């Protein structure tokens with residue numbers, strides 16, 4: 001896996017990654033921030049079909065699956081609609097200056113009365129304990145468990161982020177929870193933010 005960015009398109013080992021253009025896009029941007037998200041779902045296919053659906057009015061630049069496979073929905077220099085009402089270092093409406101990576105992950109996991117772990121977004125879905133981690137969210141909420149991010153997914157995301165941040169001179173990586181803390185809790189505490197930032201940016 002060797003990622004590069006050519007004309008705002010992501011390439012892996014010399015070939016463009018899978019492209020699924022979204023209609024949910026704006027004009028040209030100069031990105032200076034990378035925003036990390038989870039999809040609050042279970043498959044890349046469901047996330048992609050949502051984010052290319054015009055009526056949903058939401059999108060992102062990439063969807064990164066749990067096995068590390070990646071789909072690009074818009075060129076990196078085009079505004080996508082991933083952040084919503086948000087601010088970073090005093091600048092509002094982060095879509096106008098950021099790139100959004102979505103990671104397939106269902107987020108919060110609750111403990112049922114019988115001790116089974118269930119997904120908050122799909123309570124009928126029993127989660128294997130090996131797919132969950134006990135972790136506390138930085139916003140102080142009491143959700144006991146979160147779905148893990150597989151190493152293959154984190155590794156692919158980090159390698160992609162290195163290429164993207166180098167291509168645009170990006171020096172900041174934030175979670176959606178950082179730029180919209182009252183509304184959003186993704187990517188949640190299971191995302192290894194500190195090690196990811198230092199791996200991608202070489203600091204922090």
Ligand SMILES: [Zn+2]
Nearest residue numbers: 037038176186
């Ligand atoms: Zn988000």
